[in-house]
Each structure stands twice: as structure tokens, then as C-alpha cells.
Amino acid sequence: MIYSFFLGFQPIPLLLPVLSSLGAQSKIVGEAFAALQQMLFETTFPWLPLATFLLSAVILGRSLCGWVCPFGFIQDLLAYIKRRHKEVSADSHRSLIKIKYFILGVILFVSATLSAALVAKVGEPYKNALGPFAQTPFNVLSPSDTLFAVVPKMIFNLRFAIYEQNFQEIMLGIAAFPPLLWIRIFILGAVLILAAYIPRSWCKYFCPNGALMALLSRFSFLGLKREITKCTRAECRICIEACPMKVRITELGWEKFSDSECIYCLKCVDECPTKAIKLKFP
Numbered sequence: 001m002i003y004s005f006f007l008g009f010q011p012i013p014l015l016l017p018v019l020s021s022l023g024a025q026s027k028i029v030g031e032a033f034a035a036l037q038q039m040l041f042e043t044t045f046p047w048l049p050l051a052t053f054l055l056s057a058v059i060l061g062r063s064l065c066g067w068v069c070p071f072g073f074i075q076d077l078l079a080y081i082k083r084r085h086k087e088v089s090a091d092s093h094r095s096l097i098k099i100k101y102f103i104l105g106v107i108l109f110v111s112a113t114l115s116a117a118l119v120a121k122v123g124e125p126y127k128n129a130l131g132p133f134a135q136t137p138f139n140v141l142s143p144s145d146t147l148f149a150v151v152p153k154m155i156f157n158l159r160f161a162i163y164e165q166n167f168q169e170i171m172l173g174i175a176a177f178p179p180l181l182w183i184r185i186f187i188l189g190a191v192l193i194l195a196a197y198i199p200r201s202w203c204k205y206f207c208p209n210g211a212l213m214a215l216l217s218r219f220s221f222l223g224l225k226r227e228i229t230k231c232t233r234a235e236c237r238i239c240i241e242a243c244p245m246k247v248r249i250t251e252l253g254w255e256k257f258s259d260s261e262c263i264y265c266l267k268c269v270d271e272c273p274t275k276a277i278k279l280k281f282p
């Protein structure tokens with residue numbers, strides 16, 4: 001986890017292409033996707049977040065999704081606790097992975113058009129019409145923000161009532177939540193339940209940050225290779241079944257593959273009985 005609250009570190013001025021939270025007080029690094037939206041809102045070219053995305057994706061593929069993202073970690077934890085998972089058919093999977101690109105497209109469209117309108121000095125009505133979605137459209141409903149910033153703040157605000165077990169005050173506090181907060185809590189709950197049944201379902205199907213990384217990491221230096229002499233793919237699908245991102249490993253090249261969905265969790269490497277899969281760089 002990358003929170004200074006747990007580790008006792010001071011925040012550092014570093015952006016990473018992972019979901020943490022725009023609102024958490026005690027984080028060490030910033031969220032590049034939130035910074036990208038914020039800079040567009042401030043009519044500044046988002047060179048720093050874009051460079052962060054590009055460099056990470058080209059050098060490391062989506063490995064930060066596999067090893068650094070706190071929201072990815074939460075999903076892994078839930079899938080580990082739940083153990084028995086639901087299978088998504090190959091056809092449904094192929095359709096569902098398009099959702100995250102659609103979400104990414106909508107967010108970039110809103111941020112970029114608002115930015116252009118503000119630069120042209122005709123953006124105020126558009127900005128007012130967007131309301132809370134004007135500044136950082138994704139983070140207004142992001143389940144990661146809800147989990148790491150909004151829920152802790154909610155609990156903090158109700159701390160005295162919780163400590164005193166004053167249920168009436170707790171219920172009054174909860175009843176006063178604005179509609180947007182209820183929507184946030186509903187989305188977070190749905191995402192977490194889904195992640196327990198379908199490992200990394202948020203990452204595979206909905207995360208716009210993951211979608212941007214997937215688009216950019218197609219030709220990353222980091223990849224995997226499958227040794228032709230060791231892989232007995234005709235009889236065995238163990239690596240595919242182990243993969244939380246449903247990468248069709250045995251249908252990809254031998255020498256190197258850097259699939260856009262691969263988060264380099266290395267579960268396929270661990271599970272392969274003949275140790276045929278290895279990391280490859282570059």
C-alpha cells in the first residue's frame with residue numbers, strides 16, 4: 001500500500017498511473033489520471049501525467065496495475081477470501097472489456113472539450129451544466145476515491161457517535177448523506193462484490209486508468225515468453241485458468257508477448273507445471 005498513514009512516510013511529488021485517491025490526506029504519491037483531468041480543467045496541457053502514463057506503459061507495461069495499485073490489491077484480497085469464483089464466457093469477456101475504453105473515452109471527451117471551451121472563453125455554461133463532474137469527472141464516482149477517501153471521512157465524522165454507540169445519531173448522520181454519496185457507496189459496493197466473484201473485474205472491464213495503460217502498453221519493453229520446448233499446450237490450459245485477466249497465453253507468440261490486458265502478476269509463471277513461462281525484458 002502506498003499510504004503514508006500506514007508507512008509513516010512523507011508524501012512525495014510523484015505521479016503514478018494507478019488508482020489511489022484524489023482526496024486521501026495521507027498518500028505518498030499522486031494519481032496520474034486524476035492529475036490529467038485536473039490539469040485539463042485548469043486549461044494546462046497535462047504533460048506530466050501523460051509522460052507518466054507513456055513512460056510506465058512503454059517500459060513496464062501494466063505491471064504497476066499488478067503490483068502497486070491499491071485498488072487492484074483490494075480486489076486481489078477479496079478474490080483470495082472468496083476462493084470460489086464465477087466463470088465469464090469468452091464471448092462475454094470480449095464484449096465486457098470494451099466498457100473500460102468507453103468510460104475512458106467519455107471522461108477524456110468531457111475533460112478535453114471543457115478545457116477547449118474554457119480556453120476559448122465560452123466554457124462557463126458548459127462547466128455549470130457539468131456541475132460536480134466538471135473538475136475531475138471520473139473521480140466524482142471513482143470507487144477507489146470512495147473507498148480510500150470518502151468512507152474514511154464518513155467514519156471520521158461519525159466517530160463520536162460510533163464510539164458512544166449512539167445508534168440514533170449514527171442513523172441521523174447516515175440519513176443526511178447527499179444523493180451523490182449514496183450513488184458512490186452503491187457503486188463501490190457493487191464493484192467490491194463483483195471483484196470477489198470475478199477476480200480483477202474492475203480492472204478488466206471498467207477501469208479507465210487501466211484502459212489507458214492497456215492502449216499504451218501494447219509494445220512495452222517488458223513482456224513474457226513461453227519456451228517452446230517446455231510448453232505442452234495441447235493438453236494443458238493451466239496458465240490461462242490461473243490468469244486473473246483472462247489473457248489467452250497459449251494463443252500468443254512464443255518469443256515474447258506483451259498483451260495489453262496483462263498486469264504481470266506472474267500467476268501464470270508460478271502455476272505452469274513445466275516452468276515454461278518467463279519474464280522477458282526488453
Ligand code: SF4
Pocket residue numbers: 017018019064065066069070071072202203204207208209210211
Ligand atoms: S486497472 Fe485500474 S484499478 Fe486495476 S490495477 Fe490498474 S489502475 Fe488499479
Ligand code: SF4
Pocket residue numbers: 242243244245246247249261262263264265266267268269
Ligand atoms: S497470469 Fe500471466 S498473463 Fe495473466 S496477467 Fe498475470 S502475468 Fe499476465
